[in-house]
Amino acid sequence: MPAPEPFGLTPAQVQQFTDDGFVRIDNAFSSSLARQCRDELWTEIGLSPHESETWMKPVIRVGSMSSPPFVLAANGPRLHRAYDQLVGDGRWFAPNALGTFPIRFPSRQAPGDDGWHVDVSFGTSNPDFMAWRANVKSSGRALLMLFLFSDIGPNDAPTRIRRGSHAAIARELLPYGEAGATLRQLSADGYASTQDCEVDLATGPAGTVYLCHPFLVHAAQPHRGTEPRFLAQPPLLPRGEFDPALPPSPVQRAIRQACGLTI
Template sequence: MTETLDIEAFMSDGYLKLEQVVPREVGDEARQLLWRQLGLSPQDPDGWSEPVRWAVDPDGAGPFRELLTSPALAAALDRICGVGGWLPRGTLGNIPVRFPVPPTEDDRGWHIDANTPLPDGSWTVTGRPHTMLLLTLLSDVGPHDAPTRIRVGSHRDVARALGPDPVDFAEMGALVDRVSAGRDVAYATGAPGDMYLLHPFTAHAADVHRGTTPRFMAQSPVMLTSPLNPASSSPLGCVWED
């Protein structure tokens, strides 16, 4: 990745696309490992019987390590979170694979991810997040291939709606949807090796798969070294500016 980071766009839109953080061959290799983990094949569509299957990066090794340790990713996180403001991940974590078969349930509601740990080890949503979101494309994703939908600029709407207290998960989706409903929608499309960084308050949602090729994409929380708050001087703190 050689382009200049558009931090102003991140602050305005609530997300930033990083193209070819690693060569696409690295993403291709990771995808082949995940096919084997799932026990499925790209050459055998008859085996694609579920709309979503969950894979996982088991150990952060091989192509997964190349993705996680990319200098381009580190440079982008340094610019957005501040140097020393984020913690490196050991694995990509959970990787939902969306197949071009009819959905059996609606898991495509607008939301933000759990962002605050509780003393019992569970997670909740608050307006003082401990994480931001990293999306890693491991397959070609076009507009029909179930790209993650992103409400542009919605991080500002959500920031105004949340405070330091936890929000019940049953209410969170409806709240996020309501306050950000008027925003334009962007789509997380791209090639293997592309990544998206989302502000922790940016509303996003899955989409129906209307294409023909399964979509592989990791969704990984990046831990901040301290909770985000209105005093933050990093680009993440832009949501509290007038």
């Protein structure tokens, strides 16, 4: 019997991804690497971890970071193997940067960006972001990913995840075909089809990564802890559209299963 491949997701974890829409990977990168990245982000935003009196805003966004520590964090062997297992061998581009970074600070002020949503994936040249689109083939996005660069507990503004919501969104996207639906169309009813989903929190120590189905409904929340939260939420980009000549990946199987198609 061949030896198991290193760092691979177990069959149960792959099934969890298909059913729940996400899987948590512990120790995807080291705590020391996470610290290097946090140091660079502090420099980028012009603030200090030792001067809490200057943390005036509930959230500060950094668009993208492409220095070596961030590229290394996104491309460890554990993650590369998981990308292959969930998206298909070689069907994705290795990340050459990470972003965006919604850096959240302890605050009583409402962040103003904590609504439930799906990350749409194409049509992003339109200046009206509510016109950006997603389709049932998930054109332009292979995965939604959450990289934890600080320790994140229940009070540290962890991302909220509606477990299994990816299936409802797949069914909603199916009638729109390849053209897809706009964010305005998807959010018109407040994602009512997913409101009964159980909510999970993306918590964990620095170095944890959540790999999520592109259709997963998620939301931010206010920071009620004491230390700033550092997280990146990049896409994993696909090399092309779904290829019917290749075996369906878990991302595809989840969509087909949700839509009642042959798996």
